[in-house]
Structures are given as structure tokens and as C-alpha cells.
Amino acid sequence: QGGNDVNYEAAFQKRKQAPVTESNPSSKPKVTEVRTGKETDITTSYQQHLKRLIADNNSDIQSSQKKIEELHTLIDTKNKDNKKLQSIYDA
Known part of the structure; x- marks a missing residue:
């Protein structure tokens, strides 16, 4: 794989662990992360x-x-061959 490969796991974990932004929890509702195109x-x-x-x-x-x-x-072929050879040997 080339050097331009994206580390998907790291990018996914980074997005997953991104903090939720809040300025003042008592005066404003919680602001959640909005997905960007990226x-x-x-x-x-x-x-x-x-x-x-x-x-x-x-x-x-x-x-x-x-x-x-x-x-x-x-x-299977080798086993059949060995059986034939064993029969010849025993005869």
C-alpha cells in the first residue's frame, strides 16, 4: 500500500473523540458537533x-x-497410487 493511504481508524477515532463545544451550560443549550462535508x-x-x-x-x-x-x-490420487503399489508389493 502506498504512502498516500488514509489512516481511517485514526480519523474515525479523532472525529469520535472530538469534544462537544459549550460556552455556558446554564445559559445556552448544548451545542453538538455538526458533520462537515470533510x-x-x-x-x-x-x-x-x-x-x-x-x-x-x-x-x-x-x-x-x-x-x-x-x-x-x-x-486422494496419491492414496490410490499407494494402494496399487501396496497391492503389487504384497502379491
Whole structure:
């Protein structure tokens, strides 16, 4: 991965931990954080990043399952060969 990658977890935690601003709690109602376009963009970007990771993981799983099936086939073939060789040896 390149050096321009966004640290999504750090950005998410920073936004999550941003303090809520209040000037005087007794005279004014609580002011809550308003999402800016940048925060929405980082959330959307992070969601897209997670989708890519999920897709990559699913692809890796499928590839690994195919390799496992190939290994099972190879094992079965070798077991059959060994049985034939054992029969010849025992004869």
C-alpha cells in the first residue's frame, strides 16, 4: 500500500473523540458537533475502504478454498497410487 493511504481508524477515532463545544451550560443549550462535508467524506471513504477489504478477503477465501480442493484431489490420487503399489508389493 502506498504512502498516500488514509489512516481511517485514526480519523474515525479523532472525529469520535472530538469534544462537544459549550460556552455556558446554564445559559445556552448544548451545542453538538455538526458533520462537515470533510467528515462525511472520510466516513464514506472509510466505508468504501472496508468494502474493498471485504471483497479482497472474499477473493482470498475463494482462492484458498480452490487450493484446498486441489490438495484434496492430489492426496486422494496419491492414496490410490499407494494402494496399487501396496497391492503389487504384497502379491
